[in-house]
Amino acid sequence: xxxxxxxxxxxxxxxxxxxxxxxxxxxxxxxxxxxxxxxxxxxxxxxxxxxxxxxxxxxxxxxxxxxxxxxxxxxxxxxxxxxxxxxxxxxxxxxxxxxxxxxxxxxxxxxxxxxxxxxxxxxxxxxxxxxxxxxxxxxxxxxxxxxxxxxxxxxxxxxxxxxxxxxxxxxxxxxxxxxxxxxxxxxxxxxxxxxxxxxxxxxxxxxxxxxxxxxxxxxxxxxxxxxxxxxxxxxxxxxxxxxxxxxxxxxxxxxxxxxxxxxxxxxxxxxxxxxxxxxxxxxxxxxxxxxxxxxxxxxxxxxxxxxxxxxxxxxxxxxxxxxxxxxxxxxxxxxxxxxxxxxxxxxxxxxxxxxxxxxxxxxxxxxxxxxxxxxxxxxxxxxxxxxxxxxxxxxxxxxxxxxxxxxxxxxxxxxxxxxxxxxxxxxxxxxxxxxxxxxxxxxx
Amino acid sequence: xxxxxxxxxxxxxxxxxxxxxxxxxxxxxxxxxxxxxxxxxxxxxxxxxxxxxxxxxxxxxxxxxxxxxxxxxxxxxxxxxxxxxxxxxxxxxxxxxxxxxxxxxxxxxxxxxxxxxxxxxxxxxxxxxxxxxxxxxxxxxxxxxxxxxxxxxxxxxxxxxxxxxxxxxxxxxxxxxxxxxxxxxxxxxxxxxxxxxxxxxxxxxxxxxxxxxxxxxxxxxxxxxxxxxxxxxxxxxxxxxxxxxxxxxxxxxxxxxxxxxxxxxxxxxxxxxxxxxxxxxxxxxxxxxxxxxxxxxxxxxxxxxxxxxxxxxxxxxxxxxxxxxxxxxxxxxxxxxxxxxxxxxxxxxxxxxxxxxxxxxxxxxxxxxxxxxxxxxxxxxxxxxxxxxxxxxxxxxxxxxxxxxxxxxxxxxxxxxxxxxxxxxxxxxxxxxxxxxxxxxxxxxx
Numbered sequence: 001x002x003x004x005x006x007x008x009x010x011x012x013x014x015x016x017x018x019x020x021x022x023x024x025x026x027x028x029x030x031x032x033x034x035x036x037x038x039x040x041x042x043x044x045x046x047x048x049x050x051x052x053x054x055x056x057x058x059x060x061x062x063x064x065x066x067x068x069x070x071x072x073x074x075x076x077x078x079x080x081x082x083x084x085x086x087x088x089x090x091x092x093x094x095x096x097x098x099x100x101x102x103x104x105x106x107x108x109x110x111x112x113x114x115x116x117x118x119x120x121x122x123x124x125x126x127x128x129x130x131x132x133x134x135x136x137x138x139x140x141x142x143x144x145x146x147x148x149x150x151x152x153x154x155x156x157x158x159x160x161x162x163x164x165x166x167x168x169x170x171x172x173x174x175x176x177x178x179x180x181x182x183x184x185x186x187x188x189x190x191x192x193x194x195x196x197x198x199x200x201x202x203x204x205x206x207x208x209x210x211x212x213x214x215x216x217x218x219x220x221x222x223x224x225x226x227x228x229x230x231x232x233x234x235x236x237x238x239x240x241x242x243x244x245x246x247x248x249x250x251x252x253x254x255x256x257x258x259x260x261x262x263x264x265x266x267x268x269x270x271x272x273x274x275x276x277x278x279x280x281x282x283x284x285x286x287x288x289x290x291x292x293x294x295x296x297x298x299x300x301x302x303x304x305x306x307x308x309x310x311x312x313x314x315x316x317x318x319x320x321x322x323x324x325x326x327x328x329x330x331x332x333x334x335x336x337x338x339x340x341x342x343x344x345x346x347x348x349x350x351x352x353x354x355x356x357x358x359x360x361x362x363x364x365x366x367x368x369x370x371x372x373x374x375x376x377x378x379x380x381x382x383x384x385x386x387x388x389x390x391x392x393x394x395x396x397x398x399x400x401x402x403x404x405x406x407x408x409x410x411x412x413x414x415x416x417x418x419x420x421x422x423x424x425x426x427x428x429x430x431x432x433x434x435x436x437x438x439x440x441x442x443x444x
Numbered sequence: 445x446x447x448x449x450x451x452x453x454x455x456x457x458x459x460x461x462x463x464x465x466x467x468x469x470x471x472x473x474x475x476x477x478x479x480x481x482x483x484x485x486x487x488x489x490x491x492x493x494x495x496x497x498x499x500x501x502x503x504x505x506x507x508x509x510x511x512x513x514x515x516x517x518x519x520x521x522x523x524x525x526x527x528x529x530x531x532x533x534x535x536x537x538x539x540x541x542x543x544x545x546x547x548x549x550x551x552x553x554x555x556x557x558x559x560x561x562x563x564x565x566x567x568x569x570x571x572x573x574x575x576x577x578x579x580x581x582x583x584x585x586x587x588x589x590x591x592x593x594x595x596x597x598x599x600x601x602x603x604x605x606x607x608x609x610x611x612x613x614x615x616x617x618x619x620x621x622x623x624x625x626x627x628x629x630x631x632x633x634x635x636x637x638x639x640x641x642x643x644x645x646x647x648x649x650x651x652x653x654x655x656x657x658x659x660x661x662x663x664x665x666x667x668x669x670x671x672x673x674x675x676x677x678x679x680x681x682x683x684x685x686x687x688x689x690x691x692x693x694x695x696x697x698x699x700x701x702x703x704x705x706x707x708x709x710x711x712x713x714x715x716x717x718x719x720x721x722x723x724x725x726x727x728x729x730x731x732x733x734x735x736x737x738x739x740x741x742x743x744x745x746x747x748x749x750x751x752x753x754x755x756x757x758x759x760x761x762x763x764x765x766x767x768x769x770x771x772x773x774x775x776x777x778x779x780x781x782x783x784x785x786x787x788x789x790x791x792x793x794x795x796x797x798x799x800x801x802x803x804x805x806x807x808x809x810x811x812x813x814x815x816x817x818x819x820x821x822x823x824x825x826x827x828x829x830x831x832x833x834x835x836x837x838x839x840x841x842x843x844x845x846x847x848x849x850x851x852x853x854x855x856x857x858x859x860x861x862x863x864x865x866x867x868x869x870x871x872x873x874x875x876x877x878x879x880x881x882x883x884x885x886x887x888x889x890x
Binding site: 127128130131207208209227228229230231232234235237238249250251252253284287290313315316318319320 | 649650651723724766770772773
């Protein structure tokens with residue numbers, strides 16, 4: 001078996017961020033394989049092209065060094081937390097690829113952010129939370145915190161996106177997400193254009209590729225897309241020259257929502273790591289649920305999903321590594337955060353649940369249920385809220401219900417995303433993206 | 445010697461003909477478009493031409509019970525001419541073409557049109573499958589007797605099933621009276637809904653609408669009971685999961701007059717293929733019924749071995765290339781299958797030791813021929829000289845130059861295969877000759 005081993009250079013990595021199976025005491029040598037070069041302390045962080053990641057079909061060493069098929073770059077990133085990895089290709093198609101990861105000990109977490117700020121953001125598009133590492137998620141949240149403070153201080157617009165054009169291309173209706181992106185872009189001095197799908201030639205059968213290329217030709221630098229089909233942004237990212245931001249694709253992902261939710265939790269409770277978060281509702285048909293599960297687990301939270309079997313199939317637990325229960329009392333007992341999903345009639349092919357009354361009876365959150373299980377829990381909802389269905393009025397008015405904060409945090413979080421993608425687009429270090437108030441520019 | 449003017453001796457090949465349990469080095473003499481002799485040593489004097497087939501496999505031409513040739517109506521995707529050429533490249537000599545053309549093959553005039561177009565193509569035998577119901581709408585039955593009379597070879601509304609059980613019952617009764625076969629691609633439209641892939645952990649991760657296994661299995665159970673009750677011949681088209689295999693096994697054990705087929709892609713791929721390594725969704729494996737999980741794939745292979753599945757059918761389904769360059773929900777269902785079928789089956793099932801070469805050849809020849817009671821798929825003396833000549837152990841890149849179909853919706857483009865069909869003969873006429881072993885081009889029918 002001829003194998004080229006991945007050489008992973010792990011610099012100052014906080015070891016506790018690694019999953020157990022890549023921590024030193026979980027490592028075992030792979031028989032018959034020469035180890036790659038030893039990790040170099042202090043060497044530069046390395047990243048590689050996605051296309052060079054290799055699949056392992058070997059299950060023999062699962063939970064030790066190797067993942068079972070299929071493994072993607074994203075998986076590798078997620079699995080190893082902060083690691084950027086250098087991966088080399090197999091010498092021949094016949095051989096079994098093997099990933100060998102040797103983490104460094106005695107790492108300092110503080111260095112992570114500094115390293116990331118010294119280089120461009122490594123993603124040209126924001127397609128899915130599943131593609132971000134923990135460090136990248138935290139970089140977004142940290143950047144958002146700076147913008148939140150900036151907005152709260154009443155300071156003037158920044159010039160980060162001066163001269164850039166952001167196009168909102170929404171194939172599905174949205175008020176708050178689109179408005180939030182629009183405000184974020186304007187805070188950074190971008191031109192903002194809302195492309196009206198209803199009156200465009202898409203109605204005349206123009207393909208998605210043609211639409212995107214037309215918008216790019218007109219001068220868009222960043223395109224924010226919402227589309228009813230899962231995987232839309234993965235597809236568009238294969239040909240788009242502009243940066244693509246996912247504002248929701250089918251049931252798949254809604255990454256900025258998950259980021260603003262994590263931001264909200266972090267602000268309210270000081271951290272995400274170690275928290276117990278319960279998501280209640282139509283998880284199966286929810287992109288918000290999927291992105292939140294990925295984001296929160298990446299940040300170290302324990303997630304439980306709860307709802308009727310038709311909305312929360314048992315297999316969801318296996319697919320995402322989360323706890324599944326059909327009992328609300330069991331799900332919310334001991335939860336630090338209760339996240340209620342909107343019952344989305346518009347995204348269901350048929351009305352699945354017998355009636356709104358049935359749903360409210362079993363899964364609607366009211367004060368009595370909350371008091372009994374967990375009176376202090378933070379309650380969240382992505383909006384728009386169906387008052388009296390998934391959430392009662394009394395819960396809405398409660399102090400530790402932070403739905404309004406979520407909406408407010410959408411703007412700084414989306415500003416952070418726009419800034420980071422701009423740094424990737426320009427190929428300049430995150431830190432050096434010019435952050436001048438608009439007034440200074442006016443003086444010139 | 446005048447009587448042997450057109451006789452061709454194919455010498456020294458390894459002849460594999462499951463219809464005669466034959467797997468030995470043999471000479472094959474073709475004369476007058478028929479198999480004249482198959483034996484150890486045939487004198488070259490009996491032939492006008494001698495072809496050296498040493499080191500090659502000689503098998504009956506492959507029979508495909510299910511392919512979409514798109515003509516009439518969707519000529520941008522495929523025509524009978526390009527489809528027939530693609531079939532010849534894959535070693536197929538008899539192809540049953542599906543009724544979902546526009547207009548539907550539900551009238552003798554359309555059957556005659558297809559038959560006429562087929563005579564202008566490269567020579568591959570094209571057998572039109574006629575619809576069970578007018579326009580494949582599931583309501584009014586077509587005229588089975590007149591369709592059979594003008595050349596319809598089977599009846600099927602595929603890819604849609606005949607949804608109404610009473611309609612299917614009447615169709616099976618008519619099929620019994622006329623000695624015809626009804627093929628059903630089984631699916632419950634309510635359970636499938638707008639599903640685009642197998643319902644499982646991959647669909648959950650990708651946020652795509654899943655199709656549960658029971659969508660197929662429950663309808664197969666219903667239809668098999670109708671076949672048992674009526675005695676009408678039912679063929680299950682494109683079996684895709686382990687639950688359905690168990691249902692077919694159950695009813696075959698009870699003597700139901702049913703047969704079943706599976707595609708090369710369901711035998712070799714799983715739903716994991718939907719997710720590309722770079723995170724994009726692979727529309728080239730969007731197919732109906734969807735690719736299921738490894739346990740399903742393994743069950744299909746077992747069913748092929750133990751005879752629950754009778755035949756392999758490609759379900760060759762070409763689409764204009766641009767149509768697959770879209771989001772997964774919007775891309776059409778289907779995979780092109782003629783050119784790659786044998787190579788993929790050999791690579792993934794035979795070379796890995798999972799199936800014998802003889803079994804794969806049987807399920808491409810005698811197996812499907814038996815489903816429809818066709819005389820094709822055999823090298824018996826007197827049979828039409830339909831042959832595939834195969835070379836093993838010469839790895840090649842399977843790329844677009846290997847594809848004669850108009851479609852490019854093939855998940856195996858770019859792979860290296862060790863087995864390839866190098867020549868194909870239909871009724872003694874050469875329809876494909878990659879190595880030029882049959883000599884100058886004038887022997888190829890125009």
